[in-house]
Amino acid sequence: MQKEQRRFTREFKQEAVQLVKTGGKPMAQIARELGIADSTLYEWCKQSSEHGEQAFPGSGHQTPQEEELRRLKRELEVTRQERDILKKALGVFSRSQL
Template structure:
């Protein structure tokens, strides 16, 4: 079974590496983590700071905005399709 970790846990683990000066292998052993997992967290933190750890089921703000835009596009496309069908129906009734 895959373990999941909250944002605070990840930030604390990264802090132990970056601020306390401990090696990734040492912190990973202390926290019962795979070294690669902790290394990935440190890399992600270096790129995005805390914004890189959004928590389970959450999206980064820019990803959330993209998702909302995609939903809006789908909604508008559906509305257009409905309007086109309605126009076709009304055009038949005009003849």
Template sequence: MPILQHHDIEFKRYAVKLIVHEGKKRADVAREHGISASTLENWVRNYREDKGDSLFGSGYLTPAEEQHQRDVKRIEELEEEVAILKKAAAFFAKNQE
């Protein structure tokens, strides 16, 4: 069974840069850096599809996806705060009667 390797985003960008910006052949970069050709092809395709914003795989998200996750979390926090404030307002209104 092959061992799965996880490469950090900087390594992926470096490998893609060699192909996209420096014109090196995919097969050469794959061989020189011990990357499977199909994995490298996926990185290049993802880079081109996303215009360089991200390289998918190993849990990496695009900046837009990261922002979306932060926004969703913040919305959930604010909704919880609103619910607490509504309960507090109802409690104090009930006690003033």
């Protein structure tokens, strides 16, 4: 049985990062007080420093790179389906000529 993954709001993550920056307490202690893993808080701080205001976009609000990747994956899937259909059609038409 798998443990359900908890989800945190963007505001919660931003406030947690702000506590690390201004709290004067060790990151591990802040994480314990918030009830999250040290590594989770570390990742949030890393994302915040790398992306600034664009950090924690949330579901449905992807970064431009993620959006482009999703679009390209979908385009690749459509192209593969078209290729498979053409392969099958070629097989059908080449059999009927014999």
